[in-house]
Amino acid sequence: MTERQFIPMIRAAREGCQERIRGGFPLQEHWSILRPAMADPLAISLPRLRTHLEALSRFGRNPDGRGITRSCWSGAHEEARAWLLGRMKEAGLSTWVDEAGNTFGRLGNGGPSVITGSHIDTVPNGGPLDGALGVLAGLECLQTIHESGARTRLPLMVVAWSDEEGRYAGLFGSSAFAGKLDAKQIPRLRAADGERLVDAMARAGFNAYDAPKARCNPKTLSAYVELHIEQGPHLETAKIPIGVVEGIVGNRRNWVTFRGQSDHAGTTPMAWRRDAFMAAAEYALRARRLIITKGSGRSVTNFGRVEVGPGVSNIVPDRCVLLHEMRELEPRVLARLERQCLALARSVAKKWRLKVTVDPISKSQPARCAPRVMRCVEAAAAGLKLKVKRMPSGAGHDAQNLALVTDSGMLFIPSQGGRSHRPDETSDWRAIERGANTLLYTLLELAG
Ligand SMILES: [Zn+2]
Numbered sequence: 001m002t003e004r005q006f007i008p009m010i011r012a013a014r015e016g017c018q019e020r021i022r023g024g025f026p027l028q029e030h031w032s033i034l035r036p037a038m039a040d041p042l043a044i045s046l047p048r049l050r051t052h053l054e055a056l057s058r059f060g061r062n063p064d065g066r067g068i069t070r071s072c073w074s075g076a077h078e079e080a081r082a083w084l085l086g087r088m089k090e091a092g093l094s095t096w097v098d099e100a101g102n103t104f105g106r107l108g109n110g111g112p113s114v115i116t117g118s119h120i121d122t123v124p125n126g127g128p129l130d131g132a133l134g135v136l137a138g139l140e141c142l143q144t145i146h147e148s149g150a151r152t153r154l155p156l157m158v159v160a161w162s163d164e165e166g167r168y169a170g171l172f173g174s175s176a177f178a179g180k181l182d183a184k185q186i187p188r189l190r191a192a193d194g195e196r197l198v199d200a201m202a203r204a205g206f207n208a209y210d211a212p213k214a215r216c217n218p219k220t221l222s223a224y225v226e227l228h229i230e231q232g233p234h235l236e237t238a239k240i241p242i243g244v245v246e247g248i249v250g251n252r253r254n255w256v257t258f259r260g261q262s263d264h265a266g267t268t269p270m271a272w273r274r275d276a277f278m279a280a281a282e283y284a285l286r287a288r289r290l291i292i293t294k295g296s297g298r299s300v301t302n303f304g305r306v307e308v309g310p311g312v313s314n315i316v317p318d319r320c321v322l323l324h325e326m327r328e329l330e331p332r333v334l335a336r337l338e339r340q341c342l343a344l345a346r347s348v349a350k351k352w353r354l355k356v357t358v359d360p361i362s363k364s365q366p367a368r369c370a371p372r373v374m375r376c377v378e379a380a381a382a383g384l385k386l387k388v389k390r391m392p393s394g395a396g397h398d399a400q401n402l403a404l405v406t407d408s409g410m411l412f413i414p415s416q417g418g419r420s421h422r423p424d425e426t427s428d429w430r431a432i433e434r435g436a437n438t439l440l441y442t443l444l445e446l447a448g
Contacts, residue, residue, distance in 0.1 A: 042148055044440055046433045049140045052087060053432075056080060056120065056136060057128035067125035067423035071191075072101070072163035072172070073200040080120050084135070084160060091143035093158070100176035100214035101162035101206055107142045108155035112222035114447040115157045115406075116141065116439060119164035119173075119398065126165075127425025129432075133413075134227045135160045137436040141443050153448030154222050161398045168197035174398035176214040178405050183212045221406035223446045225373050226399045227439045228410060229427055233418030240389045241434045242381045243412030244374050248393045248400040249327040250366035252338045256283065256345055260354040262310060262318035273316050277308050279352040280320035286348065287341050291326055295337055298392060299328040329366050329392040367400035373409025373446070380441030381411075386434055411438060 059080035060070030070076045081103055088095045088105030095105050103120075106113065118134025138158035145152065162173030168189045175181045186208050189197035201208040230236075235243050260274035284303050291301040305323035326341070328334040342358055349356035374390070381388045393399075393410060402408040413435035416426045 042144065042150070042440065042444075044137070044140045044144050044433065044436045046429060046436075048143075049136060049432065049436055050429060052136045052139070053128060053132060055083065056132050059083065060122065062125060062423075068122050068128060069124045069126070070120065070122040071124070071165070071167040072121040073168075073197075073204040073206075077121055078204050081160070084120060084139075087139060088158070091139060092146045093139075093142060098177070098214040099206070099210040099212075100173045100181070101201070101204070101211075102173040102177060102214060103160040104157055105139065105142065105159075106155055106157045107146055108152060111154045112220050113155045113157045114152075114222050114443060115159060115224045115402070116226065116443060117157075117159035117161065117398075118226050118228060119162070120160045121163055121165050121167070123165050123421045125423060126421055127419075127423055129229045129415075129425055129427055130231065130420055131160075131164060131228075133229055133427075133432065133435070137227050137432070137439055140436055141440040144440060145444070150444075152444065154446075156443060156447050164398055167191050168195075168200060171396060171398055171401055172197075172211075173214070174401035176211045177216050178401040179212075179215040180401065180404065181212050181215075183209070186211065216405055218405040223370070223373055223376075223407040224399060224402035224409070225377065225439065225442050225446065226397060226402075226408075226410045227435050228393075228397060228412055229415045229420060229425070230412040231395050231415050231418070231420035231425075233415070234391060235389065235412060235414035236416065236418065238389060241386045241413065241431060242377070242388045242438050243391045244377050244381075244388050245369050245393050245399070245410035245412060246374065246390050247329050247366055247368040248395075248397055248403075248410075249329045250331060250334050250364045251325060251327045251396075252334065252363045253323070253325045253361040254338075255357075255359045255361060256280070256322045256324050257357045257359070258283070258320045258345075258349060258352075258354050259356070260318050260352065261316070263316040265314045265316050268316060274318075274353050275316050276320040276352075276354060277317040279348050279354050279356075280306065280308075280322050282352075283345055283348045284322060284324075286344055287324065290340055290344060291337055294340060296328055296330050296333045298394075299326065299333065299337060300394060301326040323361075327394060331366050334366065364396070364400075367403040367408070369399070369403070369409040370407030372407050373442075376442045376445040377409060377411045377438065379445060380438045383441055384434065384437055386438060411435065411442070 060076030093105030116138035119131035198208040258276040258279045260276040302325045307321040309319035413431045
């Protein structure tokens with residue numbers, strides 16, 4: 001489809017809500033049914049939520065019929081946005097899209113808002129629940145409340161944040177909303193394939209330079225709560241239906257470069273060599289050990305890239321670069337681990353008679369969830385007789401940006417096999433229903 005055909009179609013779709021339905025996605029049902037056991041029978045409609053999840057999963061479905069590729073600002077994403085706006089209107093919400101492409105639906109007026117939501121973009125070849133669940137369960141909750149005739153003291157909003165997955169810039173929409181988007185960076189933001197954010201947004205009918213205008217007034221916010229699949233195995237393993245997120249881990253990403261000396265790989269005695277790769281390999285193994293034994297017990301680390309130079313079989317490597325990442329919820333533990341890894345890199349370099357440099361790429365501080373939101377999630381789960389477990393989120397989420405401007409929190413439901421960011425990412429329909437009902441009562445609690 002050409003751009004000329006595409007933009008008017010999206011505009012029409014944003015108003016007229018065209019629905020495109022091609023095939024469903026399989027979610028398995030094997031857990032027992034837990035009905036909300038409260039005097040108040042208010043409950044979400046699982047059939048409607050399921051229909052919506054299946055419908056959304058068809059936008060950006062790959063030709064093989066399995067994975068979903070719905071990067072922000074792509075044609076599939078903009079069709080999905082138009083579809084979502086249609087569902088929001090149908091649910092009786094007032095709707096708008098802000099300058100950063102965040103899509104909002106609101107129920108009620110006056111007073112600071114209680115917000116829920118997540119994102120509708122996916123990673124390449126992703127699954128049907130990451131993000132989509134939080135947006136559509138949020139919509140389902142607002143629709144349920146609206147149809148029940150119940151009035152909350154505070155207005156409720158559901159939002160789909162832009163580019164959470166970071167084709168151009170991770171957590172883009174919520175960063176703009178939280179006022180932490182650096183306007184000077186906008187022309188420099190590019191996808192891995194080189195495409196500029198400015199061009200991608202223009203194609204979808206947005207002006208990227210206006211995105212910082214999406215900055216919120218924190219006085220208009222009361223709280224944010226996001227439902228998400230866990231994307232890890234902990235809840236499923238523990239057979240616990242609801243995870244109450246204590247915070248979102250912070251990270252450190254560094255280039256660790258060892259510099260030695262290139263020599264003939266056939267003639268140089270082993271003891272003479274100043275082999276940059278061997279030092280890097282020793283550092284990687286020992287840093288992993290350090291983070292397991294000296295971290296919080298939940299600290300994790302990863303070496304996502306290794307470059308060896310000059311990179312031929314008959315020359316001893318004189319250069320080895322590691323892309324080293326570590327994540328942890330406790331800020332002091334994270335800072336200490338980073339210092340200890342730096343000391344370790346220096347001592348390994350000395351042992352191999354090399355030089356080492358550590359260059360930071362990025363760092364994020366851990367974001368604590370608001371105790372008030374955690375207590376509301378726990379009260380909602382207790383009302384539904386659901387067990388909970390407090391846990392950190394090892395993955396980044398928009399809730400960490402919202403924590404900068406309001407009381408922010410998250411709840412998780414189990415991911416089957418801990419699988420996510422892949423086509424077979426799935427959860428159980430009853431688990432989804434339990435999560436959505438817990439979100440419903442959390443929102444009612446937060447909004448009074
Ligand atoms: Zn997500």
